[in-house]
Amino acid sequence: MTRFNPPAAENVIEVIRQSLDDLRKSERKVAETVLDNPQHILGATLAETAALALVSEPTVIRFCAAIGCEGFQDFKLRLARSLALGTLPTGSQLESEDTTSELIGKIFGYTISSLDWVRNRLDSRQVSQAIQILSNAQSIEFFGLGASGVVAIDAQQKFPLFGVPCGAPTDTHQQIMTAAMMKPGDVAVVISNTGLTLAMIEVAQTARESGAKVIAITGSRSPILAECDAGIIIETLENTNIYTPAISRIAALVVIDILSAAVGLRRDAEHGEKFANMKRLLLGQRRRLQNTKKM
Amino acid sequence: MTRFNPPAAENVIEVIRQSLDDLRKSERKVAETVLDNPQHILGATLAETAALALVSEPTVIRFCAAIGCEGFQDFKLRLARSLALGTLPTGSQLESEDTTSELIGKIFGYTISSLDWVRNRLDSRQVSQAIQILSNAQSIEFFGLGASGVVAIDAQQKFPLFGVPCGAPTDTHQQIMTAAMMKPGDVAVVISNTGLTLAMIEVAQTARESGAKVIAITGSRSPILAECDAGIIIETLENTNIYTPAISRIAALVVIDILSAAVGLRRDAEHGEKFANMKRLLLGQRRRLQNTKKM
DNA sequence: CTGTTTATGTAGTAATGCTACAAAAAATAC
DNA sequence: GTATTTTTTGTAGCATTACTACATAAACAG
Structure with missing residues (x-):
């Protein structure tokens, strides 16, 4: 029954990366699909995710359980939280037409997400x-x-x-x-x-x-x-x-x-x-x- | 039909706060319920949220639409993203027993969420x-x-x-x-x-x-x-x-x-x-x- | 090759989010 | 003040969605 200790998640993406080796073959397919484009999974439904990873729906659910989530919904919420930081800089290319508010948002966003990135890589x-x-x-x-x-x-x-x-x-x-x-x-x-x-x-x-x-x-x-x-x-x-x-x-x-x-x-x-x-x-x-x- | 321009959200919580006046009476009840305990809404279902705000389910959905979300699910995802920043500093009191990893997590977390706070208050x-x-x-x-x-x-x-x-x-x-x-x-x-x-x-x-x-x-x-x-x-x-x-x-x-x-x-x-x-x-x-x- | 264990998929179920429609409330006109 | 329109809210039903029990397939041990 017990496969390995369920990692009490905080940053799901990181957890997935670390659990990669402990996952079953088709579960790993899901993991890779998620890591490949987490942003897209956020907008996707269970069925879509399964189709994208070329596995069945229950496999996706088992994947969620394996990384310590309650279910697919819970997984998506955690994913959203992880991505909140990582996503911020998207489209944060500064443009001379930007309003001041946009500039503030972009630069703060870039700074914040960069700090998150640094944290995750600090030994x-x-x-x-x-x-x-x-x-x-x-x-x-x-x-x-x-x-x-x-x-x-x-x-x-x-x-x-x-x-x-x-x-x-x-x-x-x-x-x-x-x-x-x-x-x-x-x-x-x-x-x-x-x-x-x-x-x-x-x-x-x-x-x-x-x-x-x-x-x-x-x-x-x-x-x-x-x-x-x-x-x-x-x-x-x-x-x-x-x-x-x-x-x-x-x-x-x-x-x-x-x-x-x-x-x-x-x-x-x-x-x-x-x-x-x-x-x-x-x-x-x-x-x-x-x-x-x-x- | 058109009530007011739907605020293209980034930080939902902030959007809700700003939209408060433009909302209908019972929609505002939902808004207040969410602001009161956003963390709890994350774990709740549409029905539960409606019950908590003492309104019907469609009202909650209309509320979501009013603040620029696609639906309840989309709303929850955005909420999760907003909360990712705001929640970080919880329990970040430094203790001398903290491991280095904990210290890193707390100080980065505190810094990141503080920057978010500053951004929201910058004129x-x-x-x-x-x-x-x-x-x-x-x-x-x-x-x-x-x-x-x-x-x-x-x-x-x-x-x-x-x-x-x-x-x-x-x-x-x-x-x-x-x-x-x-x-x-x-x-x-x-x-x-x-x-x-x-x-x-x-x-x-x-x-x-x-x-x-x-x-x-x-x-x-x-x-x-x-x-x-x-x-x-x-x-x-x-x-x-x-x-x-x-x-x-x-x-x-x-x-x-x-x-x-x-x-x-x-x-x-x-x-x-x-x-x-x-x-x-x-x-x-x-x-x-x-x-x-x-x- | 056979029996056992493990991994994956199929089919069905419960519940969730959402929509069409109706009732109620509010606003406006007369 | 009543009637009529407009706006707001709720009811009931529908389509989807996430999830579970079971069956099949694969891997493994002897």
């Missing part, structure tokens, strides 16, 4: 490894150029909140100097979307030679990983359109959020209380700025 | 106004501190791609100086999540006195708006949890994407071709960095 083991290293860091330096430089600066603003002193030098000379001055116990986080930028590869090498641990955050399985102790790959869907928002930097910011939250939670017991004060100090800063104003 | 007229001003700018200066400073730097990296020279001074003294040196035809974009930071208010005033147009990007209907020619309010849901990702900076980046894309599209005819070159130059820059390396 939690890579992230765990990075957290492990960061948790034990005495100090952290973030390195990046261009858009990745923005991410580095952002990270440098977040981590101190959890009791880790850190920096983010912005120009290549400062970066190499800082990397050269690092010492065992320190951690260097090198951010490079392409992973090809030579200046960044060099920073990674230098930091490592100085005895620091090196973590890379990059957009693909790129050369820079060879110079690092841990690497987080943020896979974004390439989009050649000029006006397309650069999703990689936003995805990287979210990863920074994850890392800082994880490190923060680990240090919670020790530094948790300090945070409330920090926030009050920041508030005070805003007041004090008024007095030091006119240069 | 396209405010954005249009900002686009209008930016399109005519001779040069643009972005101002921000802390997390907003990161956004300013990001913006300063994007806009030049579309033919607008710009800057983003980072410390308060540079900011005031730059603001004081601006001239008619220039545009200052002042980014402040709180909208209370005095240094930023001052920058806005100074820039305006210099004859520049001033645009504010802020988190609420805040005092800084009084000093500006246009304002974009990015409403984010406050979350007091320490480790919660700062959604406002990410939302602001998306807004920057929208603004830059819009301005870019407007200048398309003139500057569109230049972009391809720009990208090639950037690639070359990566190579050249190797030679200038060792300080």
Whole structure:
């Protein structure tokens, strides 16, 4: 009776992909048909789906049961939910005739669905490894150029909140100097979307030679990983359109959020209380700025 | 026959809310029932929904038609899609026992649904106004501190791609100086999540006195708006949890994407071709960095 | 090759969504 | 205020749809 544990679904599409091997031959035909064009299945009826997969209707139903759904209807609902994110960017080619509302919808939609895509491809083991290293860091330096430089600066603003002193030098000379001055116990986080930028590869090498641990955050399985102790790959869907928002930097910011939250939670017991004060100090800063104003 | 133009749906829940006034009495009962507990309707059948709203089944169907759906099934699918975003953050309180996978899921989920929230509350007229001003700018200066400073730097990296020279001074003294040196035809974009930071208010005033147009990007209907020619309010849901990702900076980046894309599209005819070159130059820059390396 | 298990399809059933029509309510005209 | 039209809502029936019991076919073991 029991074939395998029914995967408690959240993202059906992902579940189907993972269950592919456990399915029977004709059930797999259904699975492939669904994966091939999920959007179309949404509009289709049970009979149509069966015809499309060249199987009988009950097989489709058994397929639904196999992936943990109550029935075909339930399956379609879950599918709709999964597709809500993945579907958003359809027809999101920006056009100069677009109204502002359309532009807002398209760019937000594209950003949201891209983030979903990134999430599904993020390797939690890579992230765990990075957290492990960061948790034990005495100090952290973030390195990046261009858009990745923005991410580095952002990270440098977040981590101190959890009791880790850190920096983010912005120009290549400062970066190499800082990397050269690092010492065992320190951690260097090198951010490079392409992973090809030579200046960044060099920073990674230098930091490592100085005895620091090196973590890379990059957009693909790129050369820079060879110079690092841990690497987080943020896979974004390439989009050649000029006006397309650069999703990689936003995805990287979210990863920074994850890392800082994880490190923060680990240090919670020790530094948790300090945070409330920090926030009050920041508030005070805003007041004090008024007095030091006119240069 | 024709009652009102059927709203081409995207987010059904939003459509329902907007259509409330145009609906008939008993259709509105259905609408309210759905809005009251959309999650429950997803699992319900047509008959159940009708019973819950104390109306007949055809009324429910007419309701579906009125909000632009093909029928009850179609309505449920669209509802599922809308809810996919809105439901994500449930139970996303971060806990120190969370596994890395859970952490990733929660933070991405929170970010995604927050962006959806922001999108639904963004006033396209405010954005249009900002686009209008930016399109005519001779040069643009972005101002921000802390997390907003990161956004300013990001913006300063994007806009030049579309033919607008710009800057983003980072410390308060540079900011005031730059603001004081601006001239008619220039545009200052002042980014402040709180909208209370005095240094930023001052920058806005100074820039305006210099004859520049001033645009504010802020988190609420805040005092800084009084000093500006246009304002974009990015409403984010406050979350007091320490480790919660700062959604406002990410939302602001998306807004920057929208603004830059819009301005870019407007200048398309003139500057569109230049972009391809720009990208090639950037690639070359990566190579050249190797030679200038060792300080 | 035979018996057993597993996988798939056929045929029928219950229920679901939908439509034609009628009743009721509201609006308008006189 | 009544009559007539228009609009709104409900009733009853129909066509489809999803699903289930059973039978057949395929795979496998001995």
